[in-house]
Amino acid sequence: MRIIVDAMGGDLAPQQIVIGAVEATKEDKDLIVVLVGDTDKINPVLSGLEYNKTQVELIDAKEEITNDESPTMAIKLKKESSLVKAFDALNNLPDAGGFVSAGSTGAVLVGAFMKVGRIKGVSRPALAPLLPTYKGNGMILCDCGANVDCKPVNILHFAIMASAYAKESLKVEKPRVGLLSNGAEDKKGNELSHEAFALLKECGDINFVGNCEARDMLSGDFDVVVCDGFDGNIALKSAEGTANMMLNLIKDGVYNTGLKAKIGGLLLKPVFKSVKKKMDYNAHGGACFLGVNKIVVKSHGASKAKSITASVLQARDLAKADIPAKIKEGVDKVKIAETEEK
C-alpha cells in the first residue's frame, strides 16, 4: 500500500517529516511512502538515512501553501504545491490508501474536500483526534474544528463516522457515544444539542449513551464524544491549556519552594514524563478527517519524526480497514431507515 506524505507541511518540515515517514517503512515491508515536496530539500535529508529504496518514492513540488493563505484560493491556484500534488497522487497512484500532512489544517481540510471529495451521503466531513483518557483507553472527539456551525443531522453523521473509526482504532465492538453538553442529564443542552440528542437516541446503529459533561470527556467512560466543531475545539483546547498550566505550575513550585522540592522534583521526573506522555494526544498519530473518500490524517503542526511515523502507520491501518466504505455503509443505513419511516 502507498501512503502519500506532504513532506513540506509542518514546523519541522521537511527534515522531521522525511525521517518519520522513512522510519514507518521499516515497520512494514509492504508499505511504500510517497514523499511530495521540493526534492532539492528532501534529497539531502534522505541521503543521510538508510532505508529500502523501493519503499520510498518522490514527487517533486516546488510550491508551498502557508498558514496565512486562504485555503480555498491556495488549493485552486497553487497547482504545483506539495499539498495539491499530494492529493493528485492520492487520487491517481495505484494502491494509494491514505495521506498524511502536518501542514495548515485549513488547507488540508479544504484540499481533501475539494480534491478527494465527500463520501456520498455524508452531510459534513469532520476532524476527529484521538484523545488520551484517565483509564488509558483513548477517546475520539468529533468534530473538533472543521464545522463551526452545525445542524443536528451533521452531529448524527459525526457519531456514525467516529463510531466506524473507533471500532478500528480503539478495537471496541460497540463504541459508547456521548453528546457533549452542559451536564450529564438528558434534559441538559442547547437547541442544537437537544435536537441532536433525539436523532442519536433514535439511531439504532450507534451505541448512544447520553449526554457527556465536558468534565467527564476524558474519563474513559466514552469511546466517542460528538459535538459541533466550535464546541469541540473549545473542549479540546481548554483541556490542552489546563494540562500545560498544571505542569508549569508544578515546575514553578519545584524551582521556587526550596531544596526539598527540587529533590522531590528530581525523584518524580519519570512520573512527570509519563504523565506528559500520557496527555500528549499527538504521540499516537494525527487527527483523522472523516467523511472524505480516502484516509486523510492531519498531524500536529509541531510534529516530530515519531508523530509522523505514528500518523503514517495509522493512515495505513485505517486504509486497510477501509473506513470510508464503512462510513458510507453507516450513513446509507440511516438514510434507508429514514426512508422506510416515511
Next chain:
Amino acid sequence: MRIIVDAMGGDLAPQQIVIGAVEATKEDKDLIVVLVGDTDKINPVLSGLEYNKTQVELIDAKEEITNDESPTMAIKLKKESSLVKAFDALNNLPDAGGFVSAGSTGAVLVGAFMKVGRIKGVSRPALAPLLPTYKGNGMILCDCGANVDCKPVNILHFAIMASAYAKESLKVEKPRVGLLSNGAEDKKGNELSHEAFALLKECGDINFVGNCEARDMLSGDFDVVVCDGFDGNIALKSAEGTANMMLNLIKDGVYNTGLKAKIGGLLLKPVFKSVKKKMDYNAHGGACFLGVNKIVVKSHGASKAKSITASVLQARDLAKADIPAKIKEGVDKVKIAETEEK
C-alpha cells in the same frame, strides 16, 4: 450591611454554611448575616459557636428545594422554602445587600430572576465565576451556564456586566475582554461569535482585545472572557476535568512507580497542595449572577465553611461597590450610543 445566607443549600448544609457565615461576621463588625432555614437544624450548630449575637439573625423556613425539582415550579409553589424566604428577605430587609447560596444552581438563578428581577436594559443575566490563571491575577468567565442559547447582544451585555464586576473584584481599571473562540485570529469563530465580535469591537465602553482561544483562557492575559453559557460551561468543565485528571495521574504515578517516586511525592506535597489550591476556583468565593437587581452569589454545592466565608465577604464587597448600579449605567450607555447612531 446585611447579607442573606441560604443555610439549607449545599451538600454540607446547614453545618458548614452556618459556620462559614458566622466566621464572616468576625472579619467585619458592621456585617450582619441573616441565616434562612430550618431553625431546629441551625440552632444546634450555632450553639457550638462563639460570635457576636447582634451580627447573626435567623429566619425560620421549614421547606427545602432540591436539585431534582423544576426550579420554576419550586420557586412558585414552595413559599416556605429557605430559598424563597431568603429572596423575600433580600428584597425587604433594611440594608440587605446580597445573597449567598450553595443550593441548586437552577433554583438560585430562576429565583433571583423571578424574585429579585432583571436590571432594566440587561437582555440576559449571566453566571460569572472567578477563575484562577497561570499568572495568578484571576479571570472572570461569563456566561458559564445560565444561557445555553444566546444572541450577539446578550454576549455584549455579558462583557459590560463582567467588566463592571472585574473592575471591583480584580481591581483593574480597564479589564481586558476576550471572546471565546476556536482560534485567536479575528476571522475565527462561528455565526454567533462573528456577530458578537462586531458588537464588542464597536462598543467604546469596554476594553475588547479580540478572540480568546480556549487554550489561553487561563493564561492571565484576559480579565474577562465572554461566550454563551453552553460554551462557557464546556470550557470551564473541560478545564476542571483535566486538572483533576492530571492530579490523579500524578498521584497514581507516585504510588505505582516505586520507592523513589513515593519519596519524591512526599517531598513535593507542599507544591501539589499549593497547585491544587491555586486551581481551586471555589476558594475565593462563588460565581456571581450578574444582571439582577441585587448581588447574588452562587457557591459551589460542595462548599465548606471557608468557601462560604469567602462568598459572604465577596457579596458584601460587591454590594458596597453597588455593582448592579454600575451594570445599569453600562448597558444604558450602550443603548444611548445605539439611539444616537440611528
